Amino acid sequence: MNPETPPAANREPACWQAVLLTSLAGGMGWGIRGQYGHETGAMIAGALVGTTLLLLFGKGADPLRAMRAAAFATIAMGIGGSMTYGQTIGLTQDRDLIGNWAAWRWGMLGLGIKGAAWIGFAGLFLGMGLGGVRYSWRAIAGLMLGMGALYLGGVWLLNSPHDPAQRLLPRIYFSASWDWRPAAGPELRPRPEVWGGLWCALLGAWLWAGVIRRDVLARRLARWGMLGGLGFPLGQGLQSWHAWQPEVFRGGWWDALAPHVNWWNAMETSFGAVMGACLGAGVWL
Numbered sequence: 210m211n212p213e214t215p216p217a218a219n220r221e222p223a224c225w226q227a228v229l230l231t232s233l234a235g236g237m238g239w240g241i242r243g244q245y246g247h248e249t250g251a252m253i254a255g256a257l258v259g260t261t262l263l264l265l266f267g268k269g270a271d272p273l274r275a276m277r278a279a280a281f282a283t284i285a286m287g288i289g290g291s292m293t294y295g296q297t298i299g300l301t302q303d304r305d306l307i308g309n310w311a312a313w314r315w316g317m318l319g320l321g322i323k324g325a326a327w328i329g330f331a332g333l334f335l336g337m338g339l340g341g342v343r344y345s346w347r348a349i350a351g352l353m354l355g356m357g358a359l360y361l362g363g364v365w366l367l368n369s370p371h372d373p374a375q376r377l378l379p380r381i382y383f384s385a386s387w388d389w390r391p392a393a394g395p396e397l398r399p400r401p402e403v404w405g406g407l408w409c410a411l412l413g414a415w416l417w418a419g420v421i422r423r424d425v426l427a428r429r430l431a432r433w434g435m436l437g438g439l440g441f442p443l444g445q446g447l448q449s450w451h452a453w454q455p456e457v458f459r460g461g462w463w464d465a466l467a468p469h470v471n472w473w474n475a476m477e478t479s480f481g482a483v484m485g486a487c488l489g490a491g492v493w494l
Contacts, residue, residue, distance in 0.1 A: 222265050227489040234261040235485020240478040248290035255286025255331055258485050262335070262492055278338025285334035289327025292407065293400045294320060296384035298445055298476075302452035305390070312389050313449065317442040319383025319404075324438030326407045328484050332434020332491065333411065336427030337418055339492070344422075352414060359413040360406035367405025373398065381405075433491025440483025448476040 221227075238254030245253070259282030267275050300306060300316030337344060344352075370377045373395075378386050384400045387393060411431075419428030451458055451472050458467060 221493065224490065224493050227262075227265055227493040228486045229489075230265065231258055231261050231489030232482045232486035234258050235488070236478045236482035239481025239484065240474055242477065242481070248287040251290035251327075252283045252287040254481050254484070255283040258286075258331075258488055259283055259335060259338075261485075262339070262489065265489075266339070266492055274338075278335065281334040281338035282331055286327075286331040288330045289323070289407065292323050292327065292404055293384060293402060294323050294441070296400055297323065298448075299385060300383070300389065301445055301449040304452075307453050309389070315383065317445065320441040320445055321439060322408075323383070323404050324441030324480070324484075325435040326404055326411055326438070328434040328437040328440075328487070329411050329415075329431050330407070330434070331484075332430035332432070332437070332488055333415055333418065333427050335434075335488065335492075336430035337424060339430075340424050340426035342418075342422055342424040342427070348422075352417060355417070356410040356414055359409040360403075363406035363409030364403055366409075368402045371399070371401045379405075429494075430488065430491045433487050434484075437484040437487030440480045440487075443483055444476040444479030447479060448472045 222230075234257040235254055238257035241253050242250035244250065256279065259279040262282075263270070263275050263279055267278070297316050297319040300312045300319070306312045367381060368379050371379065376387055378399055379402065382388075382399070382402060383404070384402060385393075385397050386399055387397065390397060415428065415431050418424045419431065
């Protein structure tokens with residue numbers, strides 16, 4: 210048996226099945242997530258993808274262990290819901306920024322960074338739940354405390370200061386700022402970002418589980434989760450294309466289809482589809 214393969218797996222599905230089915234689950238879950246938002250909404254996608262992977266790879270698994278793996282994936286997917294990315298998307302498609310390639314590239318970079326952290330957490334904890342390394346409640350409690358400390362340190366280091374009243378924003382900032390809209394007033398309302406804290410917590414947990422505890426599956430799925438975060442800029446690339454070049458989507462059959470297309474939902478569904486596909490591929494390999 211491959212030591213990186215979940216021990217509960219007996220007969221693996223084909224690669225295309227794992228990728229396709231988890232992609233469909235992720236796309237549907239993230240599309241539903243858009244109706245709720247934040248941590249609660251994100252957990253819907255985590256539950257659907259985690260359960261799909263268990264149905265594919267966990268035949269014959271101990272029920273308690275299977276439920277724990279699904280719970281890990283669900284809760285971990287919710288962690289990223291603490292990040293804001295609406296204004297980051299705005300950098301790539303807001304009407305006053307259309308044609309500003311620097312803003313578009315910066316927004317896409319921000320989406321990639323936030324997406325990689327978001328799905329990286331899901332991959333890491335899914336691997337911890339599916340793999341062969343056992344974690345006591347004391348180990349998990351210690352991990353949570355350590356992640357909390359790293360999170361606070363990362364926010365202080367990378368996401369501070371944040372005082373819009375004084376126009377003080379972090380040096381690396383991916384939401385609405387006066388750098389892109391120098392004439393804007395108080396209506397700009399730059400949102401606080403926490404991606405730096407989440408990245409510090411994720412890297413700390415990754416090193417602990419993957420290096421110290423030698424959890425090969427957790428280490429591998431965290432990497433695949435980070436890759437799955439590319440779904441964020443890829444999905445937004447579709448929506449920003451429509452915003453920047455609406456004439457491409459006019460004429461012919463588009464005229465009949467356009468009134469029924471929700472481009473925001475198309476973007477969200479694309480996020481989830483890429484995320485699910487990458488996690489499915491990571492477990493199958």
